[in-house]
Amino acid sequence: MSEQQNNVADESDISARKKALLLGRMLGLASEDDYRPSTASIAERAQHRQRKLQSHCQANLETIFALALNYSPSDVTGSNLDADWSYQFFQMAEQIHNRKMQDLWARILASEIISPGNFSLRSLAVLKQLTAREALIIEKALGMAAKIGSEKKVKLLSGYKMSGGIKQYFRKHNQTVFPLSQHGLPYSNILTLIDAGILYSSEFETGLLDTKSPLTVTFTNNQFTISPKNPHLLFSYYRFTHIGEELCQLITPKSDDKFAEEIKILIKKDFTLTN
Template identity: 35%
Template sequence: MVKISALNSQQRLLQLAKSQLGSIRSVNPATASDAPEQQGNFSDKHHLLAARSGAASSAALTLAQRAERRLQMQRERQQYNLESIMTLALEYCTDQVSTQDVDPDWFQQFCELVLEISNKSMQQLWAKILAGEIASPGKFSLKTLHTLKRMSYKEALALQQAVNLSCKTRQDPSARIYFGYIRKPSLWRVLTGKSRAVLNLNQFGLSYPQILSLIDIGLLHSSEIESGELPAGQVLNWQYQQLHLNGTISSKGVVLQYYKYTASGAELLPLLSSQPNQAYISALKQLLTGIISFS
């Protein structure tokens, strides 16, 4: 094992790749002439897919030769994906340098998991993870890597929508998605029907099927979370994107409801750029006006 000295993040990544993989070639995924996607010039999509699988080989080749050609093309695609992600990771490397080295077992599993990642957006996400791990070894668990491996591009978009609705509080800095509240039953609330209020998150870009998919792959907890009864007079300090909200509980027996990220979900959140949803935060404030006095 080659000892990785105290270098900057890019040098450390290059040395890690050399010690574990032999080397990587600097790749520009958008222009690389040997990209598997650019081999051949077929106008018909079916012919293109057949070429990528190795099935559209010369008729002169035997069945065994065609199988060998398909396996060779697969290995080339995997190597191209790996090198593309390594090159992207170099761009995401920061000046932050840790005194610790990246766990070689972690890096080996990372390389195995990205071999079939060809979607460019997903490659960027994996590259950010590698750059983050170089800067701070141990930041991303192997469990998170395997969770991300299960994630489709569609599920990645769902996670992005969830990030756009995520808040934190000073009392608990873990991100969560607030959607409603419950008040302990009383005769007046039973008569008026005002014991519970919820937001339809679908109106703000996060549908219930998306929530279920994030739960299924282990990024959100499997059930809605309740805050526990909050006493009247308790001060809440929320941060939504760059907006700070301060409020005081004005009603007794209040319980806030939210979705909470798992440990893997929390590790992935900082990798995504969030877009504030003003309609969501305005609707949330209006929903909570009866129980929280905002300053």
Template identity: 35%
Template sequence: MKITPDPYTSSLPKTKRPTEPSPASRNDNPNQSATQNVQQDTPTHFVRQKILSWFSRVGISPSMAKDPKSQRNTLERRKQIIELQKAANLQAVLNIALNVNITESENDGLDPDWFFAFSNMAEEIHSPGMQELWGKIFAVEVSKPGSFSLRSLQMLKLLTHRDAKVFAKAVSIASRRQHDTIPRILVGFHRKKGILSFFKRAVPEQLNLASVGLSYPDLLALQDMKLLYASEIESGEYAEGQQTRWRCGAEQFTLESKQPGVALVYFKFTAVGGELYKLVPRKQNPAYLSALKDVLSEVFNIH
């Protein structure tokens, strides 16, 4: 990209050189100068109100009493505010769980240890978006105990609503092989190099995930959160004519290898990522599927 000079630079008036202030105007009071600096760093009225609002949610104000008796009352009030907020968080999760449509089952009852561990974590979930996720988890676990491990819940508790949105991007382009429970993000293929390969036209063997909505920083974040494995993985080599059936979102497709020695390249979800994958609505990503098929069609027939 060519960088051009700022067209407005020439029209700006020239800056006058600073002159030495007169003794009468010089500020020799260091305290006054420090006060001015503090005032410049003070947040605006709007920001101050937001700061006060957030701290008030945990029972803290800038003018709290200093005497011991008043301090004890303030601390009791703060504990009450926090406990009320925790109860409100659990109630929100409960209301969501009650409205989840899920098939009843006759499996064993819910593990009490799992439930109390769940409630201790869920009471600290404040974001409405994340509360919805926790409500769905509880409904699924009641219907089918053992669906979600405590390790997955501990990982989920560390996720913010923004993290969940990044994970939803990965889910939208994830595929599952038939009879397999762990999803994968297919990105391309690898094939053994032979003598004849030097005479074939070069083709892209992997697609750029950033072009279909999942950037490289997103991938790194998901790997840091232990939802995706940290490196690409290759499948075993396919024999010529070997078929595998996949499902991505609502679309199913079959890959039939055109030649031997071809392997799929993908990012694999971890066990925790696989459990959370079941909770996120799988939106269709036509751009991803189209780009993936363009790459894979070099070595696979796609039905």
């Protein structure tokens, strides 16, 4: 077993009590170099904790700044950041400890230097609350989202239904639900994105689809054209909020080609497909 594997194993074998005790380092309750909490007053322990906190915040900012430099091209004219925006940005960014999230903040900073005004302070406040797990859920949702026709904004399609027409009375089910859950996006994850302000809380519907106007459906790695077989069909979908759309500019979709292929199979009954 390699040293790295040993370290992982050792980490997983640590008891809950020991892990709780390790948190004492954050509170200034662990001995470090010439600092001994047992001989320090509570005021001295508070000062020590504050110094550690400031050091962590400084390290976070330096990491984000260094990453932002990598995303800032030297052959593009930069812009001056709005003073209030930059102040708020760094106030929030210093509290970002996760490496994956630091990379997101770095890309925001670089993006604003190149072209300011893309990311509002409100979006930053939402982003600050996101965990790395929630960012992975956004990646997954984006990988399953699609653009319909000439629209620039993606939609998380949840199904389609027949609304009206005599044919609906001869069908057992007028609605077809797309298997988001079976492809790694259960409803609990959708609720997480709703709670985070990334998705609107209710589903939306397209207008009735025109049988004479074929539509291009574009997933991350899959594109095809559909034509409704009757004039009473429409899609239902989850819509990204304005803040969600801003964050989607930064997060790379985790494409799901199998989901797109299954959508093709599910809609063949009521749509004509061409690749």
